Amino acid sequence: MRRWLGLLVAATTSVVLIALLVPMALLIRSVAENGAMARATSAAESVVVAVGTPDLELAVERVPAPVSVFLPDGRVVGARARESDAVRLARAGRSVTAEAAGGREVLVSVRSAQGPVVIRVFVSDAELFAGVREAWLALLLLGLALVVLGIVLADRLAVRVTRPVDELARVSHRLAGGDLEARAEPGGPPEVESVGLALNHLAGRIGDLLAIERESVADLSHRLRTPLTGLRLDAESLRDPEEAARIGERADALERAVNAVITEARGRTGVRPPRASCDATAVVGDRVRFWAVLAEDQERAFTVELPGGPLEVAVGAAELAAGVDALLGNVFAHTPEGVAFSVRLAPHDKGAALTVADEGPGFPPELQERGSSAGGSTGLGLDIARRTAESSGGAMTVSRASVELILGLTQP
Incomplete structure (x- = not known):
């Protein structure tokens, strides 16, 4: 902005000065010329007298001045000069002014x-334009000085405008990076100062909303602990020890998931935490074994392809497990019983590729389009899976009957 303001002022000042100084220069030349002619006359x-x-x-x-007097008998008194056409015209009784080599001649006829x-x-010519060049040079220097002065003043004005704007940009970037304590120092023109105050108000409002969210999550934790405790007591009252252990394990897993969500929400400040990592082979294998029990109950055939060794990816084990559960949960929730599915984890040039496919009717076209973008939740768990992939630096791709997660590698 500083450069553009400087160029604008320079252009404007130059146009004004040209419109002013060019006529003034012509006037100076005309005055000098008229003065010389008046002295000659x-x-x-x-x-004449x-x-x-x-x-x-x-x-x-x-x-x-060099004066020549042409007498009737042909003699010339004064400076030597030839009798030109203008002189012969003046002999006819007309006083004239004529151009001559190197200047002008003023001719006065006397009877x-x-x-x-x-x-x-x-x-x-030297007498006609005496002092004109010096005056023109002075005007040129004056014009340049005024242009430079205008640019300097414009630059100072631009600094007053751009410095607060740059400060607002820095505070905005800090807020975007999660530093909710960042505040702008309002200053500059009234409009820019108003923007600074609005930005500070927005930052305070964001902090208030996060505080409200954390309070809501805390309230949610109290609401969920009571039914979880009841579920655990019901499980312990079952006569079948295996059934009681299985339901108790499910209740424990649910409680851990709720606690993880509450802990994450309470500690959320907007600052991105350092990337965690896990062995994708172990996590995917564990979640497939978990869902295998339900698959056997529903008589679903399934295939699993895992790498022969560990495959480190830049996502935490709990987050990856949630993404895998979301994809497998979609298979069981939205395909008829008996429909087969497959899970494949393989190395990828960007990290690892996790593909979950089934033989069901597939996703509608609109869900395929939204699942591959950054749209809102689809209601099928695709949003959870997408966030899992993107948190590792990867992406998600949805086709008709499969979902592929590209998981980024752990950075060395």
Whole structure:
């Protein structure tokens, strides 16, 4: 902005100065020219009074300008000069001004007893434009000085505007990075100061909303602990020890998931935590074994392809497990019983590729489109899976009957 303001002021000032100084320069030239011609005319008139008297030569010598007097008998008194067409025209009784080599000649016609007398005063170009170049140079320097002064003043004004704007940009980036304590120092023009105050208000409002969210999560934790405790007591009252252990394990897993969500929400400040990592082979294998029990109950055939060794990815084990559960949960929730599915984990040039496919009717086209973008939740768990992939630096791709997660590698 500083550069553009400087260029704008320079262009505007230059146009104004050109419109002002060019006529002034022409006026200076015209004044100098008219002054020289007036002096020449005055010199000629001072000689006119001596025409026809013995004092003519003395009067010519007293004139500082080069004067030539053409007498009727052809003699020339004063400076030597040839009889030009203008001189012959002046002999006819007309006083004229004519261009000559190296300047101008002022011709005054005088009638005497012997005949017409022509007084010629020569004005050189140096006399016509004496001081004009110096005046033009002074105008040029004055114009340049005014342009430079305008640019300097525009730059100072631009600094007053751009410095608060740059400060607002820095505070905005800090807020975007999670530093909710960042505040702008309002300053500059009233409009910019108003933006700074609005940004500070927005930052305070964001902090208030996060505090409200944390309070809501805390309230949620109290609401969920009671039914979880009841579920655990019901499990312990079952007569079948295996069934009681299985339901108790499910209740424990649910409680851990709720606690993880509450802990994450309470500690959320907007600052991105350092990336966790896990062995994708172990996590995917564990979640498939968990869902295998339900698959057997529903008579679903399934295949699992896992790498032969560990495959480290840049996502935490709990987060990856939630993403895998979301994809497998979709298979069981939205395909008929008996529909087969497959899980494949393989190395990828960006990290690891996890593909979950089934033989069901597939996703509608609109869900395929939203699942591969950053749209809102689809209601099928795809949003959870997408966030899992993106948190590792990867992406998610949804096709008709499969979902592929690209998981980023752990950075060394």
